[in-house]
Amino acid sequence: MTFRFKGKPPSRRQFLAGAAASTAGAISAGAARGEGDPLITEPQYWAQGFGDPVDEAPYGLPIEFESDVIRRNVDWLTADTISSVNFTPIHALDGTITPQGCAFERHHSGAIELSKPDYRLMINGLVDTPLVFSYNDLERFPRENHVYFCECAANSGMEWAGAQLNGAQFTHGMIHNMEYTGVPLKTLLQEAGLDAAGDLSDKWVYVEGADASSNGRSIPMEKALEDCLVAFKANGEALRKEHGYPVRLVVPGWEGNMWVKWLRRVKVTDGPVESREETSKYTDTMADGTSRKWTWVMDAKSVVTSPSPQSPITHGKGPLVISGLAWSGRGAITRVDVTKDGGKTWQTARLAKPGEKRALTRFYLDTEWDGEEMLLQSRAMDDTGYVQPTKDQLREVRGLNSVYHNNGIQTWLINSDGKAENVEVS
Amino acid sequence: MTFRFKGKPPSRRQFLAGAAASTAGAISAGAARGEGDPLITEPQYWAQGFGDPVDEAPYGLPIEFESDVIRRNVDWLTADTISSVNFTPIHALDGTITPQGCAFERHHSGAIELSKPDYRLMINGLVDTPLVFSYNDLERFPRENHVYFCECAANSGMEWAGAQLNGAQFTHGMIHNMEYTGVPLKTLLQEAGLDAAGDLSDKWVYVEGADASSNGRSIPMEKALEDCLVAFKANGEALRKEHGYPVRLVVPGWEGNMWVKWLRRVKVTDGPVESREETSKYTDTMADGTSRKWTWVMDAKSVVTSPSPQSPITHGKGPLVISGLAWSGRGAITRVDVTKDGGKTWQTARLAKPGEKRALTRFYLDTEWDGEEMLLQSRAMDDTGYVQPTKDQLREVRGLNSVYHNNGIQTWLINSDGKAENVEVS
Numbered sequence: 001m002t003f004r005f006k007g008k009p010p011s012r013r014q015f016l017a018g019a020a021a022s023t024a025g026a027i028s029a030g031a032a033r034g035e036g037d038p039l040i041t042e043p044q045y046w047a048q049g050f051g052d053p054v055d056e057a058p059y060g061l062p063i064e065f066e067s068d069v070i071r072r073n074v075d076w077l078t079a080d081t082i083s084s085v086n087f088t089p090i091h092a093l094d095g096t097i098t099p100q101g102c103a104f105e106r107h108h109s110g111a112i113e114l115s116k117p118d119y120r121l122m123i124n125g126l127v128d129t130p131l132v133f134s135y136n137d138l139e140r141f142p143r144e145n146h147v148y149f150c151e152c153a154a155n156s157g158m159e160w161a162g163a164q165l166n167g168a169q170f171t172h173g174m175i176h177n178m179e180y181t182g183v184p185l186k187t188l189l190q191e192a193g194l195d196a197a198g199d200l201s202d203k204w205v206y207v208e209g210a211d212a213s214s215n216g217r218s219i220p221m222e223k224a225l226e227d228c229l230v231a232f233k234a235n236g237e238a239l240r241k242e243h244g245y246p247v248r249l250v251v252p253g254w255e256g257n258m259w260v261k262w263l264r265r266v267k268v269t270d271g272p273v274e275s276r277e278e279t280s281k282y283t284d285t286m287a288d289g290t291s292r293k294w295t296w297v298m299d300a301k302s303v304v305t306s307p308s309p310q311s312p313i314t315h316g317k318g319p320l321v322i323s324g325l326a327w328s329g330r331g332a333i334t335r336v337d338v339t340k341d342g343g344k345t346w347q348t349a350r351l352a353k354p355g356e357k358r359a360l361t362r363f364y365l366d367t368e369w370d371g372e373e374m375l376l377q378s379r380a381m382d383d384t385g386y387v388q389p390t391k392d393q394l395r396e397v398r399g400l401n402s403v404y405h406n407n408g409i410q411t412w413l414i415n416s417d418g419k420a421e422n423v424e425v426s
Numbered sequence: 427m428t429f430r431f432k433g434k435p436p437s438r439r440q441f442l443a444g445a446a447a448s449t450a451g452a453i454s455a456g457a458a459r460g461e462g463d464p465l466i467t468e469p470q471y472w473a474q475g476f477g478d479p480v481d482e483a484p485y486g487l488p489i490e491f492e493s494d495v496i497r498r499n500v501d502w503l504t505a506d507t508i509s510s511v512n513f514t515p516i517h518a519l520d521g522t523i524t525p526q527g528c529a530f531e532r533h534h535s536g537a538i539e540l541s542k543p544d545y546r547l548m549i550n551g552l553v554d555t556p557l558v559f560s561y562n563d564l565e566r567f568p569r570e571n572h573v574y575f576c577e578c579a580a581n582s583g584m585e586w587a588g589a590q591l592n593g594a595q596f597t598h599g600m601i602h603n604m605e606y607t608g609v610p611l612k613t614l615l616q617e618a619g620l621d622a623a624g625d626l627s628d629k630w631v632y633v634e635g636a637d638a639s640s641n642g643r644s645i646p647m648e649k650a651l652e653d654c655l656v657a658f659k660a661n662g663e664a665l666r667k668e669h670g671y672p673v674r675l676v677v678p679g680w681e682g683n684m685w686v687k688w689l690r691r692v693k694v695t696d697g698p699v700e701s702r703e704e705t706s707k708y709t710d711t712m713a714d715g716t717s718r719k720w721t722w723v724m725d726a727k728s729v730v731t732s733p734s735p736q737s738p739i740t741h742g743k744g745p746l747v748i749s750g751l752a753w754s755g756r757g758a759i760t761r762v763d764v765t766k767d768g769g770k771t772w773q774t775a776r777l778a779k780p781g782e783k784r785a786l787t788r789f790y791l792d793t794e795w796d797g798e799e800m801l802l803q804s805r806a807m808d809d810t811g812y813v814q815p816t817k818d819q820l821r822e823v824r825g826l827n828s829v830y831h832n833n834g835i836q837t838w839l840i841n842s843d844g845k846a847e848n849v850e851v852s
Contacts, residue, residue, distance in 0.1 A: 037546065037558060039544060039545075039546045040546040040548050040558050040690075044544070044636070046538040046539070046540055046636060046637065046638075046688075047538075047636055047637060047638050047640070048638065049638060050508045050535050050536040050638060051508075051533065051535060051536025051537045051538035051539065051637055051638075052536050052537050052538075052539070052667075053507035053508065053510070053536060053537075054497075054507075054510065054512055054531060054533060054537050054668040055507075056496050056497050056498055056499060056512065057493075057496050058487070058496075059487055059488055059496055059527045059528060060497070060526060060527035060528065060529075060666055060668065061484070061485055061487075061527065061666075062485055062663065062664060062666060063539065063664070063666060063667040063671050064539075065541055065542065065664075065671075066663070066664045067483075069663060069664065070482050070483050070484075070485055071480075071482050071486070072482055073482060081479035081480075081481075082476045082477075082479065084479070084480065086480055086482065092663070092664075093659070093662040093663055094569070094571070094607040094659045094662060095571045095605045095606075095607045095659055095661070095662045096571065096605065096662065097523060097605045097661045097662045098662055099525065099526065099661050099662060099663050100486060100525065101485045101486035101487065101527070102485060102486065102663065103486075105480060107477065107480060109476050109477060110476040110477025110478050110479060111477045111478050111479075111480050112472040112473075112477035112478075113472070113477065113478070113489065113490075114472055115491055116491065118465060118470070119465075120463065120465045120466040122466050132463060132466050136740065136741045137741075139741075139747065140741060140744070140745040140746065140747060141745070141747070142747065142776075142790065142792040143520070143747065143790065144778060145520070145521040145522065145778040145779065145788055179521045179522065179523045180521075181520040181521045210470070210472060210473055211472065211473060211477055212472075212473050212474065212475060212476060212477075214473070233519070233520045233521055235521070235523045235525050235661065236519040236520060236521045236522065236523045236524055236525060237488065237492070237495060237518070237519055237525050237528065238488065238489070238491075238492045238495065238518075240486055240487075240488060240489060241478075241489040242480040242486065245489050245491075262472075264466075314562065315562045315563075315565075315566060318566070319566040319567070320566065321565065321566060321567070321568065321569065350568075352570060352571040353571065362571055364568065364569065366568040
């Protein structure tokens, strides 16, 4: 960083001392007037010379002060870096859009580098005319834009047996929310022709990726024709390599494992394939040891992102914005309640915007903090009438051996020093 | 890039040859069936070994194949890198969200590096209690999220005297569209108290930045109280350094110069300051040589982003998606028309979503190309009834000496080889 100083800048330590002094008062009584705060009363070095040029390349990156706002993984969770999960830093984000550069991604055999010229998508099976599309072909079909969340079925999966990971990024960060651009899968299936499939009500598609894992999944035809997208852009730009460049499948509201990256083939079948990814994986082990399959939809869920273990309260008593995210794979979020006392009393949070179907909704509770301990929870409701359950309610049905589909209510204990930790309340 | 090959990969040249062969046919007759296309019929090296690990750091970047999708500047346009403009690569984007890393930005004395602890915002002038807020203070007020476009008043300014720059990025790329999170300016003004200001209808605020340029601008109180945001996040994450980290002003629908970065002070005044940025700059020179001031609103405008000079047609005749962006600083886009013959006949484009107030709207015309020359234009309409004018209609009022507020209809000549160029039609 090159500043062109007219004079010698004061030391950073000096600034920080000034900052601490002026932020001591609570804003409820009005912010400090700035007397004796050189940061506002005196000319500062950054106003006395030029700042930095902004170069075309490389592609713009966050400022160094935000270098901790990145994806993180959990070492012990996956076998190695070739099959790993990178969590969104939701504790540090606001609004609803997730930038691609820090958006959750999961891969099963590494992130492959597949160029547009090398890309092919086959539609085959019970179709009138099997087709192979190049990337350029896909760009010639009418396309749509939708903001959707993508959540891993295993999000919060490490919390089945009790509170474990200390941070919203780790308990709830297997999720992202992006504006996807693509061609409806329905359009491509119709281009291949579905007359050969006969009655569509019992047909399926089997989708697989071009990577070594192939990550094949079966999807009922009804969903394939409803809202699945063959997507090539996210948040306006090309998919990043780790998000499936150049083309991934978007399966709105359904578990992220089905959003096949590097999408290579869509086969129309007369039944599910029962692939590894939908038998030995991505099924739910129940209390009695049996497994439940075909649990695709991500039910309504929410989490307070701030305050939270990675985002403690640092400003003391007084006005506090409690903020979080809510979503439902079945529809739109209609209401989120927040409790500060572990569920004894609830207040209805403010939704930043009306909930959108199968997209993240940001909620806020603008409140006061008295400096005492809090047991913070949020509880989401969607437009089907579904209410997010407690963890104990979930365990009554599901037992303790599950990995996937844990949408139970999360509790953060906020200590009197403002620090937070992951706990459970009964 | 490290692939773990099981065998020797075929040469890239071999792949490209295969790709060219299979994309020769138009998709209207169905895509190739894939016979003889090893890219889909034969196992490829990227499926025979592991892909790359995805590291936590650095923050995720686009894949190397997209290395040309970056901001660009125009060498001769500004004096030096300390006062420059970086244009969004709108020709290569889709949807509506602009990623921060390639989002248009303009700075007048470089991009300063201002930490959150060093940050202060003063509210003073005709207020009951002058206040100084730290960054932490701002986070304690109720906040909002809105997607808004930010367009430089000089966007398309180089085209007043005739078609000049050959690409949508350069003619229309001084714009971005992001989900901003911040505190309403109204909230902070009310915290300081506006009783001292008396009748608000003739009051103004003067806003300035912490950089050496200060970039001071006067804003009527009515707008300050309507929808201005003191923003600290864009697309969910902290503002990038070049976008004003840690805090910038958002002035929805109004010229980008007023969206002061590194926001330092908001002063309530009994009239405009008539600063350099609103007298010698950011006024409109009319045909008779006089200057018109206080032209803040960005009127309805649109541009076809693809095909365009930087995004030619490469697939030959047949189905073609014509795509573009439309926006209005006065409200929401209600309709966009597209012509292929320089304005003789028009077709109504499909809006990807209903237009949102003061935000970019994506439009598509799903059409066929006969391989003949086209004179492509788009024409936007907003919910005030305003219709985007032709360049000639603008010039009748404004003459040829203007720089700012050129929202005239753009024409791309598409040649029979699919290449495009910037032209004008009368």
